[in-house]
Amino acid sequence: METGYPYLYVLSAVAVMAIVTYIPRMLPLTLMRRKIQNKFIRSFLYYVPYAVLAAMTVPGILYSTSNMVSAILGLIAAVFLAYKNKGLLLVALGAVAVVFITEQCMLFL
């Protein structure tokens, strides 16, 4: 554990996350008995997770390693493995392996 870690900030953020995660799960189950009829809202909610994750990945993934060459190769590996329907862990570790190998190779260039 590092000294000077911002515990207050981090724990507050965790509490906020826990509350806003619980509320949408809890409200309909405890209160509502009726189905949302509005097609736009239902469609919008369906697409939201994909948009959020895409926005978080691009361009962030390009700056997630020590250099952009390894990041791009890692991105290609991840897209390929995900497209082949490999599981979350395999896709993640596949990208990590490609980045690791690339960075090791670049040490000798």
Next chain:
Amino acid sequence: MSADVKADFLRGLHNGVPICLGYVSVAFTFGMMCTENSMPFWIAVLISMTNLTSAGQFAGTALIIGGGSLLEIGITTFVINIRYLLMSLSLSQRIDPALSIPKRLLMSFGVTDEIFGVSMQSRGQISAAYFFGLMTAPFWGWALGTLIGATAVSLLPAMVRSALGIAIYGMFLAVIIPPARTERALVWVIVIAAMISCIFYYLPVLQQLSSGWVIIICAVLASSFAAIKWPIKEEEE
């Protein structure tokens, strides 16, 4: 505990085991990501035990690591988790209308994509005992996987740890790409959101906006566009 309740709970527990195994591996990666970014391991476990969700928790944690404001973290996490409204709503119509509020409150905590999905596969009314059984193994798998991932990473050499920075993005891609293979609208949602995100990242004035708000803007624009152009059909719920 009556025989029926016990049987329902055990049936749920049994059905939850495959979900649990999947959760251990995903949580393991999450735990590694947290430790890789200097987060104490017990906070990673605390996040998993209080949030019990994938995308929202990953996004929120990424924002914590980036030092985002509490408002950004709250809105981003909420926007990602807003889909649970729909699942919770569907579930509310499959349970005993007389079910007590405390039981409903406890069930609500277990509404994840996978637990919800499996619970809705069973025929007829979903009993509270069955749902409690179903959420038990995944909950502990999620917590334990996080603990193992978070503590194992510090044993790794520095070169391996620097490569782990890409892990969370690999995980995101593994969530969004497989369903996009068969659904064109999702391809567009992903491409549009990614393009808007790049615009905000690279353009001089726009790049001053912090990442949490950029994500919200991307999500609202891309999802609204897709919802207008490709409204979902009933079976996609």
